[in-house]
Amino acid sequence: MRVTKPNWVQHTVGEKKAKCPIYSISVHPDGTRLATGGLDHKVKIWSTLPILDQEAENEEQNPKLLCTMAAHTGSVLSVRWAHHGRFLATGSDDQVIMIWGIDPDGGGRLWGSDEVNVENWKALTRLVGHVADVVDLAWSRDDSMLASVGLDSTVWLWDGSTFERLRKLDLHQGFVKGVCWDPVGAYLATQSDDKTVKIWNTEDWSLVESVSEPFKTSPQSTFFRRLSWSPDGAFIAASNAKNGPVFVGAVIDRDGWGSEISFVGHENTIQVAAFNPRLFFPQGEPKGRATASTVLALGANDFSISIWRNTLHKPLVVLKDIFGADLMDLCWSNDGHHLYGSAVDGSICAISFEKDEFLDLAEEGDTDIVLGEYGYEGRMGKRGKAAAAGAGALGPTSSAPSVSTSFGPTTTTSTHVNVLQPKKGKAKRRASFLPPAPGGGGTNGFHPPSHTHTQGRDPFSGPIQGSSSQVGLEGQRMLQNANAYPTSPRTGDKRKAPSPSSPKHSSSLFRPAPSTSSSQALTQTLGTGADGGGAVRAAFQRGYEQGRAEAMEEAEVEVRGMVERERKGIEEAAFRRAVEMVRKEGGGR
Template identity: 30%
Template sequence: MKGATVQVAWHCSEPVLSLDFHSQSGLLATAGADHDIKFWSVHHKENGAPTVTFEAALCYHSKAVNVLRFAASGQLLASGGDGGEILLWKRSLIADEKPCWRILKTFQLHVRDVLDLAWSPDSALLMSGSVDNQCMIWDVATGKVVQILNDHQHFVQGVAWDPAGEYLASISSDRTCRIYARQSAPKKSKKRKITAVESLFTCRQVLAKTEVATPTITTTTDGNVKAFKAQHLFHDENMPSFFRRLAWSPDASLLIVPSGLYKMAHDAPSFNMTYIYSRKDLSRPCIHLPAPSKPVVAVRFCPAIFALVKNVAEKDMSSGFSLPYRLVFAVATVDSLIVYDTQRNCPIVVFAGIHYAAITDIAWSADGRYVAVSSQDGYCSLLAFSKDELGTRLSCNEAPANVSSCLPETVLANAQQSLTATSAEMSLVSEPGGLVDHDQSPPDAACPRPLRYRRITLAALPASLPPNVLEQPILPISISVPSPSPLKTRKITPVALAEDSR
């Protein structure tokens, strides 16, 4: 494997807030505080290190773009910004068979920043989480909200949609993670009509606190009993990140939640933690993954499913999972990336000391060859795996029957079929917008000219960047991660204030 912080001006030195891979073309899309969405092709240098080449930009948001996510079909892209708007982009082809992205719809109901987005498995619905404390579920075909979830009391910083379509998950800085379950629509009566808002999802579980032992001993008729006190599972609003991106596994069997905080006892020190919940019991975590000294801000599963590795040392086999295949996932703390699988109890790789500011998002390529992270320092880092380094990918014929529908190629085919069935309901808006190759003139009428068109030159960055890669498969509890954070100074000019005459 090879890893590097790619030395290009990703978003004009502004923070890179989100990124995602397109499942078909392999293009990496990034979103930044410069208001733009940019597309990059990922490839290797001669020495095998990953690098990128700028391809095109989408310029329509008026403020910072906090999140972007491709639909499973690969034909739609959703982006959410600081203005509370959600833009829906549709992929089409221009005359020379090059892809062009045009604005399909604009969703505007959130009154404050949109921080995270999640697509339904069939790409028909979209879930958003915002600083206005609300989650909204949007109908992509009509552009209307079908349900508003307003249970959280603080910023909603992460949302995730169960690949099986049964559950939703959201996490907030109010220190709770909420699990919503799909409920069947009640029978209609002549006197009262049942709306979609009343029959979609309802809160099934609130993950907020756990009980830990206290030093207090209470004497009862049965003897001495140790008292217990409830402790919060998650960090509060003072966690140094605006994002808490949680994730479901591609087979829908696991939910991994970041920003965990764990105590062995009431008076014991707290540890940063990642919680893994089993679909069979979403009320309590089945596995606790300790993190380094910084909080966990994002989790992302590799879309591919792998065969079990043979001849794994017995000491590495006690991972707590009993799956007939391997899932691979990445955990991002504020300043490091840790890659795990479900067969071993130690990380595959630790990628640390790579950014001066907080990491904001993670993305996997569809084939599992690349994992990328974005950061507020304005750069992105890439970790490239050689062919079969993570293991042998399972095909539809090799995978168990219950997970074959979760493989990337099956998900893509199903999502495209669903999109084709509903495409007649969608209509392009008349707003300008589009994706333009930076080496060509604007496209013709087949692809409307974007609101802003400009040539972008990638500037080389100074060579004095943080160290590249630490590829050491060690337990994360023992990781000592450098956290360089140079202080920025500014000149303050004193101003004389007039004395109150009274």
């Protein structure tokens, strides 16, 4: 395993080009490009070649930054490539979704900047529907639909080729901060600050289930609640869950939507979950649901990443303090060998696994065999054919697509994801996640006795020491390799907050923390009466818990303004009602 942190991958603000948060990251299906979105309102596309290959990084002929797109007017909170690779969808706190496509005529200079684009990605369309920050996006596996969620508590569905608005789902009672598709295409899952994961039927968009048990005591201070569906369709890994005082990653079983298994060990809220898109089969065993296993990555606000396999009680590897601030997003490459992450400190990381570390990694098409039990017809089945036609994608019998870079693909480039042949196969339903170890309390991870993680004990001390009884041979190899690479980019206090010089954010979701006195002042201002339905107080409290003190005055002024506008509206409404009453009484005499 190799960990890379390229310091040249960054978003900057101000005359001094200060690094700013990178809220989202997504790798292109062919593995050659990496898209990032940041607080600077920009979307950037990077070559993965110099990230993954040190020799290529030092060669001047290999471009690093391929394109910078500046159409958004707010922080870019989500970037997601379509599976066919033709489109990139981006969501922002400007309430807009942009769909980007490459211009084959080449690059050019970014307006108002010295940056020169190697590739020219143009905004193809602008999707308007949300009335607040667009927080997360997800393409269906066949690219026939795009789902978006936001702080207006709604879920929007868009056609994947015409980009027409198809449906609005509004049953959530809080900010919606995560969305993922069932790989079979039968369901959509969304996660919200209302402390539920909702499962929707994609045929009629009825609500199938609202899962709340793992999230009843979850904090509302996280930027995101990114969740992920396993590639075999059997499980959902949800973020921001708690089991008593313990922070966990919850596992929701497709069979009944129960949540009896969880991943334990992180010292703070888990903000993002991301399944490896490939399945794993023991060598020499038949490929089917009974033998398939999955790998999951979790990113948390303890600045660490843990990587798990559902057949083991312990994580394969834990990368502690890999970032200097909260982790915002994770994504796996389509070949299953590379994991990318981004964080509030303005940096990214790339975690690469060698072939001998993932010996039982399945071929891409093997996933379709397992999904066939649920009636999956392949990525080009049903709506997928129409979506591919609308995107100009190739059919199963066509040659490989040619969305190529000027510098050529990396050695890990896989075949295009839309060139899969539909396959079906029957097998027994495989067992659930590994049963808990004695005293494990229904979890799939290390459970510190008496919650000792709250007492300063390393909750991952077992697996990080590489005990064969805890990790297994595969985990030992990874941990030995990990020890050869420093995973902490910082010195000093391991829980040091981001620098006070970090740029401010205008969105209510990311408002920096005010002082205690300003919080008391706000309470005095609001009193015990109406405060806009409690939303202002809740937003202020989240900002207080999550933000930074350098914007105290700005946050207080902004929140006071929100309250004042709300009160003026109430006063005006009361005045109008009084006038109407007097008129009616006068007319009745």
